[in-house]
Structures are given as C-alpha cells and as structure tokens.
Amino acid sequence: QQQVKQSPQSLIVQKGGISIINCAYENTAFDYFPWYQQFPGKGPALLIAIRPDVSEKKEGRFTISFNKSAKQFSLHIMDSQPGDSATYFCAARVTYSGAGSYQLTFGKGTKLSVIP
C-alpha cells in the first residue's frame, strides 16, 4: 500500500540528451511528491517537488510531470550533463493529520550516468 515503484534501475544517457525516470504509486493518500538527488558518499538532497493538484513543474533543466489519474509521475532532465550523474529517488508523502506528522516513502532509486 505504501510502495512507490521506480524505473529504470539504471540509465545511461549521452551528454545533451534527455533523461527520464518514472515512478508509480498505489496509495491515493499520498499528497506530495519530491525527488531527491544523491551523489556518491553524500546524503540525498531535495531536487524538485510537486503537489498532486499540478500536472507539471519545471525548475531549470528539471521537470516533473504528474498524472494523477494514472498515479504516475516522472522526472525529466533536459540537456543532461556529466555533473547530473547521480542516483535519483522519487518519494511520496502521506500526512497524518491527527498526529501532525508525515512519512516519506522512497522509490528504490535510479543510477544515472551521463557520458560525454
């Protein structure tokens, strides 16, 4: 019920190409969908996020597309650069209004390699 399914597990893209990572979920209680970027040896860091009442959000070269009816969302990286090589995690938040808290459920991650 809490699961977030992420694909592909790994991705190799030429410099300048478009990287696309997909996530799907089942739990309709999820109310916020962030993407985290992790470089080797570091902790994850927030990259971009979207709420389910919006179909697309763009920040620079990074775009989230969200399809509420299909319960799917994806990250697009335009003009991919070698510096984008990292592991990307999608996540989904469920909020517990009574307890005033939340939990994030993460996908299993996608290792992106951008080759020159």
Added chain:
Amino acid sequence: NAGVTQTPKFQVLKTGQSMTLQCAQDMNHEYMSWYRQDPGMGLRLIHYSVGAGITDQGEVPNGYNVSRSTTEDFPLRLLSAAPSQTSVYFCASSEDRGGYEQYFGPGTRLTVT
C-alpha cells in the same frame, strides 16, 4: 550552520554488540528521522520524531531504539547488532511537520560481522 551531522562516519561491530549512532541538527527543526539505505532498496524509514519527547516507528523499526530529549539530538540505538543491520544510515531533519524539504546528514556506514 553545520546542518545535520552524524557520527561516526564508519563503524564495524561484531554480532551482538550494541552501539549508538549520533545525529544532531542546528537548524531548530522539529521533525527528525532515521533511514537505512541498502543496495537496490532505496531509503527505508526506521523511526521518526515530531519533537522532543515524541517518537514513532517507521517501516523497519525492529532492532532499533530512539529517543528525543532535545530538539537538536536524535540518537539511534542498535540493541544487539545483527549482520542484517549492515547498511548506510542517514539521519534527516525538516523544518516543520509538513516535510516539504528534508535535510540529510552525510551518513554512517555500519558493518556487522
């Protein structure tokens, strides 16, 4: 601001030993959490806290204890280490209970032999 700090960076334990992973944040964040990261498994929530004195279990709490006596500190205790607890552990904090951005520490790599 140091952000979220974790100690130690690396640790090797023998099966059955106990230890505490330290986590501290200097951003006055209410919400703190512990995750473990295993290859191909993503990040899985162990325990979390919405404020001093309040903790709750996440997805994989067995074998771990937490307490939150101050806003700044959120230690994770392994009671009796098992090889299945070999993992990279991340502590994270966020400003409010909405979790719009979690700030992660640099991680602790734990090996249990």
